[in-house]
Amino acid sequence: MKKFFLAMCFAAAALTLICGPVPADEPSPKKIMLASTIGPIDAGIVGALESAFTKKTGIVVEHTGAGTGQALKLAETGNYDLVLVHAKALEEKFVAAGFGTKRYDLMYNDFVILGPAADPAKIRGMKDAAAALRRIAETQAAFITRGDKSGTHVKELEVWKKAGIDPKGAWYAVFPEGAKGNAATLAYTNDKQAYTIMDRATCITLKAKISLQTLVERDDILLNYITLIPVNPAKFPQVRHAEAMQFVDWLQGREAQTIIRDFGKDQYDEPLFFPNAPEGKKL
Numbered sequence: 001m002k003k004f005f006l007a008m009c010f011a012a013a014a015l016t017l018i019c020g021p022v023p024a025d026e027p028s029p030k031k032i033m034l035a036s037t038i039g040p041i042d043a044g045i046v047g048a049l050e051s052a053f054t055k056k057t058g059i060v061v062e063h064t065g066a067g068t069g070q071a072l073k074l075a076e077t078g079n080y081d082l083v084l085v086h087a088k089a090l091e092e093k094f095v096a097a098g099f100g101t102k103r104y105d106l107m108y109n110d111f112v113i114l115g116p117a118a119d120p121a122k123i124r125g126m127k128d129a130a131a132a133l134r135r136i137a138e139t140q141a142a143f144i145t146r147g148d149k150s151g152t153h154v155k156e157l158e159v160w161k162k163a164g165i166d167p168k169g170a171w172y173a174v175f176p177e178g179a180k181g182n183a184a185t186l187a188y189t190n191d192k193q194a195y196t197i198m199d200r201a202t203c204i205t206l207k208a209k210i211s212l213q214t215l216v217e218r219d220d221i222l223l224n225y226i227t228l229i230p231v232n233p234a235k236f237p238q239v240r241h242a243e244a245m246q247f248v249d250w251l252q253g254r255e256a257q258t259i260i261r262d263f264g265k266d267q268y269d270e271p272l273f274f275p276n277a278p279e280g281k282k283l
Contacts, residue, residue, distance in 0.1 A: 031061070032060070032062070032082060032244055033062055033082075034046075034061055034080065034082050034083070035066060035075050035083045036065055037226070038067065038180075039151075039199050039201060041063065042181055042182065042202065043205055044205075045201075046084065049260075050063065053250055053256070056250070057246065059243050059247070067148050067150025068085040068087045068090060068154065069150060069154070070149070071083050072090055072099070078231065081240045082229070082244040083100070083229045085227060086227065087155070088227075089154070090151075091227060100231060103229055104228040105227055105278075106228050106260075107274060107275055107276050108274050109273050110223050111199050111224055112199075112200055112215075113133070113214075114186075114189070114213060114214055115195040115196075116193040116195075117213055121141040123135050124213075126215075127216075129162075129197075129216055129222055130162040130164075137165050137171075142192060143171060143173070143196065144174075144188060144189040144195070144196045145173070146174075146178035146182075148179045150181075152197065152198070152199060155197065155224065162221060173192075173194070175189070182199055186198050186203070186206055190209075190211060193211075196212075200224075204268050228251060230245060231244070251277070253279055257277055257279050258275075258280075261274065
């Protein structure tokens with residue numbers, strides 16, 4: 001038995017000399033879970049920002065895409081550390097209920113009203129988005145809504161409210177797969193040759209694939225502000241708040257705000273988003 005034990009020791013020593021010591025398990029990289037509205041994911045800006053942050057810090061950001069309403073509900077489970085959303089009323093409710101700590105400005109773009117080139121409602125060139133929707137309703141021209149309580153849907157309802165109209169009828173149709181996001185909704189609307197309200201970034205990225213035209217734009221009510229909200233560690237102690245705040249601080253800094261400012265210019269000859277953090281406004 002003693003000879004066998006010594007032989008095993010010599011064998012182990014020999015393997016160590018030949019192969020080197022067995023490495024200890026490397027610690028898993030730090031990770032942030034982000035619940036994000038779908039439009040910026042589809043546009044590519046979320047991935048670009050995540051990659052730059054991970055390269056700089058080693059912290060991995062893993063996102064789940066959902067409409068703003070659903071993204072906030074996901075965060076209410078405590079399984080996410082941060083949300084990226086664009087519906088102020090829903091955001092304020094989320095913070096007031098104690099699920100989030102604070103809203104942080106990140107970036108913005110705007111919505112436009114698109115429609116078929118024939119423009120049966122005759123809204124082309126109108127400067128008042130609410131008046132344009134009123135005319136669409138009066139003519140009962142086909143209109144597609146996401147209908148999913150996403151930030152895009154919330155904005156659309158805001159404009160309808162200003163128009164004094166509760167849209168109903170066969171002309172006003174819900175895209176049955178609206179939860180898939182703005183790109184899917186716009187493609188469906190294009191197939192139907194209907195009107196819709198859509199964010200400009202989605203319109204730009206799909207410009208070569210659709211025939212719908214931008215008919216109404218540049219009304220202040222159509223501005224689209226995108227914000228960050230860390231999930232509240234006082235309510236959910238398990239969240240990675242320190243890492244989430246490191247991401248927020250970086251996103252609000254000059255490096256990330258410059259990425260936002262320049263994103264899309266090379267591919268589309270125009271920006272998809274505009275920086276909106278205090279540092280970004282200086283660029």
